[in-house]
Amino acid sequence: xxxxYGAENIIVLVGAAEAESAGLAAETVTNGDPTFAxxxxxxxxxxxxxxxxxxxxxxxxxEDVYEEQIGMMEMVLDVDEIISEMSSIREQFCKY
Numbered sequence: 001x002x003x004x005y006g007a008e009n010i011i012v013l014v015g016a017a018e019a020e021s022a023g024l025a026a027e028t029v030t031n032g033d034p035t036f037a038x039x040x041x042x043x044x045x046x047x048x049x050x051x052x053x054x055x056x057x058x059x060x061x062x063e064d065v066y067e068e069q070i071g072m073m074e075m076v077l078d079v080d081e082i083i084s085e086m087s088s089i090r091e092q093f094c095k096y
Contacts, residue, residue, distance in 0.1 A: 002045055008096045012049040013057065015070075017077060019085040022051050026086055030093035046095025051086050053079045 002010055012029045016022040026049040027034050033041040050057045052070050 002047070007045055007047055010047050012047050013052060014049065014086075015052040017073075019078060019081040022082055023085040023089055025049075026051075026089040027093065030089055030095075044093070044095075046093060048094055048096050049086065049090065051082050053077060054083055054086060 012026075014022050014025045016025060024034065028038065028040050029045055029047045029049050032043045032045075033039075036042070053074055058066055058070075
């Protein structure tokens with residue numbers, strides 16, 4: 001997709017239930033697969049990546065749809081930890 005549409009035009013959305021899992025996915029699409037096990041090992045795409053509970057995403061979608069699909073998860077997830085992890089990954093590795 002990055003070759004077809006350009007990496008600057010791609011946004012990755014993750015929805016992992018734990019900050020560590022979300023961070024691993026985010027690092028994979030920004031800095032390359034940190035486990036060196038997948039096809040993105042060593043491939044630094046620098047893509048913009050967000051979690052579904054982050055304010056940037058929440059503000060970009062219809063409020064009713066968000067509440068219906070994700071709202072309840074905000075009550076059980078450690079949203080602050082997820083936001084912190086995702087912000088850190090973006091600050092370190094995002095190019096766009």
